[in-house]
Amino acid sequence: ALLQEDFGTDEIDGIPDEPFRIVQMIFESGPPAFYGEEAMNASDMLVDRINDEGGLIGEREIEIVDRLDEDAGPDSLISDVQAMAQEGEVDMLMGIVSSAHSLAVAPAANDQQFPFLVTMPGTYQLFEENPDMEYVVRTAGSNAAGAVGAVRMVEQMDDVETVITIDPDYAWGHDHQEMFEAGLEAVGADVEIVESRYPELGETDYSAHVSAIADAEPDLLFSSLWGGDIATFVSQGVDGGMFEAVDQSLLIGDTGAPLLSSLGGSMPENVWLGGRGGYQPNYRYDEDEAHREFVDEYYERYDQLPGWGAYHEWMGFQALQEGVERAVSIIGDWPTGEQLTAAMNNIAFESPHGQHTMYGPQAAAPAVFGRPTDDHDLPVDHPLLGEFEFIEAAEVNPPEDDPTMDWVDELEPVTG
Amino acid sequence: MPIESLLVNTFNGLYFAALLFFASVGLTLVFGILNLLNMAHAAFYGLGAYVAVWTLNNAGDVTTSTVVLLAMLVLVIPLVVFVLSAVLDKTVFAPLYEIEHVYQLLATFGVILMLDDVIKFIWGASPITVDGATDPSRQLGAIDLMGVSVSAYRSFVILIAVACAVGLYLMFVKTKLGKISQAMSEDYEMVQMLGINVNRVRVLIFSISVAIAALGGALFVPFATATPAVTLEYVLLSFAVIVIGGLGSLKGVVVAALVIGMVRSFGIAYFPALELAIVFGLMALVIIFKPEGLFGDEGVVE
Amino acid sequence: MSHQSLLDVDDLTVSIDRATVLEDVSIRVEAGETVALIGRNGAGKTTTFRSVMGQTSIRNGSIRVNGTDLTDRPSRERIRHGVGFAPEDRRLFTTLSVEDNLRMSTWGKADTDEDGFRERRDRVLEIYPEMEAFLDRPAGQLSGGQQKMVTVGRALTSDPDIVLLDEPFEGLAPSVREQFRDGVTRIKDLGISIVVAESNVRHAAEIADRAYVIERGEIVTEIGRDEPITENEEIERIFEGG
Amino acid sequence: MSTRETDSTSTTQNASTEPILRTENVRKEFGNLVAVDGVSLEFYDDEIVGIIGPNGAGKTTYTNLISGALSLTDGTIVFDGDDISDLRKYKRVRRGLVRSFQIPQIYDELTVFENVQSSVLSRKQENNRLFSLTHRDTASIEETERLLEMFNLESHADEHTEHLPHGVRKILDVAMSFALRPKLMVLDEPTSGVGSREKNAVMETITDAAVERNIGLIFIEHDMELIRSYSDRIVALHEGRVLDDDDPAAVMNSEAVNQFILEGGV
């Protein structure tokens, strides 16, 4: 209703003089800080880039006025949201790595009528638990995409009968495992999850898990471990001969290039890496100019390839730019917070995996998987991914308004 | 249970026990002898890990010789931390010896928070790992142990732990230092009045303890990742070890590290759902049924 | 100062927390003497000893042993300069054996060896023969009186020139008290001077050559060699009825 | 059946001559050291008994067995007609068997008044009263005041106990025990560390109070003068066994006691 009137003006009045002020919420300390650091890098780069072109719609610069450390816990985060809403000196909140934090902070921001662009957490429960949040949008794909994408991959694999899952012991890990298991059952795959393991977030010694998995010799290993955890796990797995004992692995934690870089030559080859979104530096690197620019600039600036934290941030800023443009074009004025979030609903914009589409306030990302290969043109001496498999967003995300778990329970097998 | 997996799990258990031993033996010495509950002890384990990654990654320009790299881990890093801790003992920790345990816990928790940020300031918040070229664990590869292939590097770590335990045992049983330590654990002031330079003994024990923790961190890191979370994880684990073993008991640390190492290794392998509960469950059971720990009332060495 | 004493405590003032516990306390002990420091509970005897041992913060005054000024030196130097100490509250190392407790006091001195220790231990056993029976037991398992013997023994095994004994009779059975009285003569024969802190005039009188009387942190009188301690006026005033 | 009846009649008839405490063959071993070796003794609530013995004779151990601080290796302890051998410490206290400590056990951060009042309240088993203010509890306040008066502690009433002189701490410790209105009190070296001047005063206060309140007393002491002047009966222990148990004059003159305990000295 808000956006129905199209003023159709070219003249835009009322663009505030001061910059568009954003506060970011990311981990600056604790185990997930790795992810936060990437996001921070990308955001610095993107803000510079946008501001070089004059700012949002070329007119209003962006300023990151503050970064709040998620490690302070939800109590503090919620209070800070309240303070920002109260003082009215911040235009938008952006970020959040942890799903658990998103579940606590998003409703609070909405309560305060404070616009919140959620960029990273994947919990499918965000909008299902809290429907009608008018001030919240999420540009990160739901973790359904990764889990259901993995189900689709399994359907295509031959000779997979036994599966072991290993996921971090919190919302992200449990959600993935549950959806993956339910999905497999729904599509009638002839596979059995023989064991599910949940090491703690930040675990440093996986050798007991590794040897148990190696012992069980499953046909497939599924994991949503991410960040430093997946690097440690894979490296200890290589050491313990685990990847020789399992035929295939699907590693769908949000990690990407940093994992391949830290493992270097010892990355096993019989793995699929990927998950929600096509966030790999060499995926459609040549086909998509925007992507190439993003990767090159990031590499130049930080001497490393972007990981998923960086890509998530990129998607966030894309949505912001699109949203502002759209809102302004409709109302002919700088949008209020509510208008801005509304404008970010149901839009689509370019991304490495093609169109990144929002179903309502929630992005629907495709699933992309690839295999490690040395055959790539990027200037790094470690493997990147190749042999990409792409699964469209519509196939790995529930239709708008359908509860994810219900939908997963009723997945149809892919035929042909 | 096939014999191979029995062996592999035992090996894993031993390796984990070795790490726990490194992380906690100093804690028990510092508590047992100097009567300081040093929560920040595990921070030195974390520090050792970071220093080791940094050293190994920078060593690449000079050498990739396995022997030299191992020597760096085993000798150089502990030595550096030894010296550093002697300084810290005189400055940060000196006032803590006088106060009650509760306050020691809190003040040293403050030290953890500070050290944490110092590490973050120097090395950033992202996990860092040892480069392949200078990673002794990759260089050494695997060896055959009764028909099972196990990491040579990890076997080396286990051996170092054993050597360390034996060394400490001899040091605290066979020498004057042992008896003086025992006496200091009971009545610091009285030992002083018997003409013994307790400050020197204190610095020595504190620095040895901390250096062993750093050694553990250094040895641990080629096979894992240095992250800021290591400290917090090992704070709890090392307290669990010394409480299960009995505060202040060297033998207790060895036994408790072995018990936790094995229970965890086999527990995770065969009952993965229990992982989170294993250490705490064990700790609760031991304290409930043997409140002073397995070897709690026997003094430092027996 | 023309004459050098073995122990020379000069104008000592000590406060704990904010209260002044000792004020201008001066004590001298010559070689071969047995001197008593007599005072009621809380008079400041223990504090005086602790000060000589370097365990209080001294506001004023000095402590010299054999001419060396030890006022600001760390505690541990006392024993090297020949001061042995047997605290009132025993303070044995309960998990160590009695023998190790005795041995420990030789380690603070650079020049003592195991043979020297054995010799001195045997001298202690002559004073307290019953100690033989529990030499190997952990000190914490001893009865109160047994511990007291070890405490005094430990002060003697450090090869001191002077020992400070804080209430050495306390908790001893009558027969052992008797032995200890004989022991004092033996200690003196070895050329070791003794200072005893006593709140019991009778005990002090039995062994001391002369005495200082301390009250509320101040030395109120000095009793000379040829004066019988029990008959001193100050003593009678302070210990009237005792 | 019939035995039991005679027993109970005799109990009622000879109430005053029944011992308040009886130990039968009590024994305590520490490893292979026998600290208390079959001690059978009877104590009455109208007498003051001194225990003497060489160092390590087992005196402290024996009293620890009575109070429950140590558990028996063997034997029985009967208090006020009931077998209390396995009773928990605090329950023994509640029945009226109270000990005091060689090193005064008092509450350092409370005032002298509160120290005593806490014992009064514990005796009345009023520890569990939640919603009433102790400083307005007239009943216990009055009783506390009486006790302070009895032990000459009024002048210290509002002082914290931390810096009290040793002798006063000792007395306070005893006063707290009296507040429990015991039937029998056991004191381990009540005057150790107390200067020669105060020794008699402390003993006097204790024994007077005991006589006034009709409380049986057992005390360990090495000072033979005190033993002679304050005890009605003396038990001499030696190597964990009873060497003698008789009135003071007899014990002091006994050959064995002289040989093992006094040995010339007095």
Added chain:
Amino acid sequence: MSTRLPTFGDMKAQELKGLLLDKRLLGGGVLFAALALYPGLTMNAYHTRLLAWIMCFAIAALGFNIVLGYTGLLSFGHAAFFGTGMYTVVIAMESAGITDLIVLLVLAMLAAGVVGAVIGALSVKTHEIYFALLTLALAQLLYVLAARDVGGLTRGTDGIGLSRPDFLGIPISEAPAHIYLMGFYYHVILVCLFATIAVLWLVLRSPFGLTLKMIRENETRAEMSGVPILRYRLYSMVLSAMIVGLAGALYAVVVGHVTPEYLDWTMSGEIVFMALLGGIGTFLGPIIGASGFIILQEVALGVTTYWHFTMGLVLFVVVLTLREKGIWGGAKALVDDLNERRDDS
């Protein structure tokens, strides 16, 4: 039967009157009024929320101090009670459909009391660091239960979001956010805080409170005065658990989302931290500590990425210089000192 449970004693009218004339009571009244009027006068939602947050933790720290400050037991497991309070509220609302605030608070206190009784019964025999680590381990097991969703009530680490409760049948929950949290609920917390203060003030000055102090000061003597010390330690754990549970319950509504993190040992650590920062040797210290901790964290977070360092430094310095006096005791000592000096000159 000698085993008597705590009785609710006989406060006389006269005593009450004496109480009312107390100077400190007057001060408390003024503070209460000021706090009660604050949101309405300033209309600052952030401050109101911050105050609500602080007040919840002040209750928790007060409750915790019964165990540490009065009974002398260092518990590292109080997160168990706080978390139980929180989960009781959500679960009762979501699963049992109970929406009345008062019922919820009472339920939460009871549940926390039961958990306190269980953990207490298992741990009161141990001492010092063993007690600390046993309570930590037991609380951590509760954390595992919640994180693993054993029993299917907690929804694992995702936690559960909760709606707002009603009040005595009045559907307050339908009021908009600012009215609910700022206007109504804030005052509920305020009243609970002052009620806690009043109850504890009374209880800790009762024979019961004196008994706890006896145990803290000298266990041997307490036992030898006929006090069953284990039982009283247990009572103190239960009482403490109930109050901390109340704090948790109140807080659940403030944050609106309950996760197992609130049962984790780091949460226990925070409660300990707060109590000590303020000073466990004083009655009101814990309140000051909770405020100090939360404000310090908020400020440090705002000004530096190295807020861990800042907090660590403050903790270190406060502990070393003030110890059991904490900030509050330290301030009092300073005032006394100044007065003394003024009197001197």
